[in-house]
Amino acid sequence: AQRVTQPEKLLSVFKGAPVELKCNYSYSGSPELFWYVQYSRQRLQLLLRHISRESIKGFTADLNKGETSFHLKKPFAQEEDSAMYYCALSGGNQGGKLIFGQGTELSVKP
Amino acid sequence: DAGVIQSPRHEVTEMGQEVTLRCKPISGHNSLFWYRQTMMRGLELLIYFNNNVPIDDSGMPEDRFSAKMPNASFSTLKIQPSEPRDSAVYFCASSRDEETQYFGPGTRLLVL
Numbered sequence: 001a002q003r004v005t006q007p008e009k010l011l012s013v014f015k016g017a018p019v020e021l022k023c024n025y026s027y028s029g030s031p032e033l034f035w036y037v038q039y040s041r042q043r044l045q046l047l048l049r050h051i052s053r054e055s056i057k058g059f060t061a062d063l064n065k066g067e068t069s070f071h072l073k074k075p076f077a078q079e080e081d082s083a084m085y086y087c088a089l090s091g092g093n094q095g096g097k098l099i100f101g102q103g104t105e106l107s108v109k110p
Numbered sequence: 111d112a113g114v115i116q117s118p119r120h121e122v123t124e125m126g127q128e129v130t131l132r133c134k135p136i137s138g139h140n141s142l143f144w145y146r147q148t149m150m151r152g153l154e155l156l157i158y159f160n161n162n163v164p165i166d167d168s169g170m171p172e173d174r175f176s177a178k179m180p181n182a183s184f185s186t187l188k189i190q191p192s193e194p195r196d197s198a199v200y201f202c203a204s205s206r207d208e209e210t211q212y213f214g215p216g217t218r219l220l221v222l
Binding site for chain 2: 036042043044045086096097098099100102103
């Protein structure tokens with residue numbers, strides 16, 4: 001079964017601390033993985049996708065096929081990073097259909 | 111481009127009433143997705159269209175829900191009759207050729 005798991009519903013850190021939001025997936029083929037961010041009462045926005053291998057707003061994520069993980073990391077959290085973060089998976093031949101994890105709320109305290 | 115447009119942004123209705131949510135995808139995008147977001151279940155895909163044709167409606171909760179895409183620039187999601195458990199934020203998203211999905215601002219639905 002295709003599934004995305006984000007084990008933490010809430011992650012609270014202090015400003016300047018490192019952040020790691022966990023994401024594990026279950027998929028039999030070669031998936032494409034994404035991180036979306038949703039700031040308070042705003043629309044979801046793509047943060048990054050694994051094939052682009054870029055860093056957005058200081059966030060990076062590496063696809064680990066052995067561990068079936070796509071954890072999102074940032075070395076120094078900022079207060080403006082506070083938001084809901086969703087990990088999502090897209091499989092081939094599915095018309096771009098996304099399967100989302102339950103989301104992790106990141107709270108960065110001053 | 112204004113991005114994905116959804117209307118209304120907020121809807122409050124009474125149980126049993128018909129609710130119609132509207133979406134205008136980004137021009138040139140050929141895939142359209144409807145999602146529902148709740149605290150309990152997170153983000154769930156309800157249905158998606160490719161080139162105006164419904165491809166996967168396995169996420170549609172029951173017969174009370176229906177979706178149409180009469181042309182490339184417009185889609186509706188209808189709930190009839192509505193129930194309190196349908197209260198949620200409904201997002202529409204569009205993409206081109208299975209590329210990145212772009213989300214609309216959502217419609218916040220409250221069924222009393």
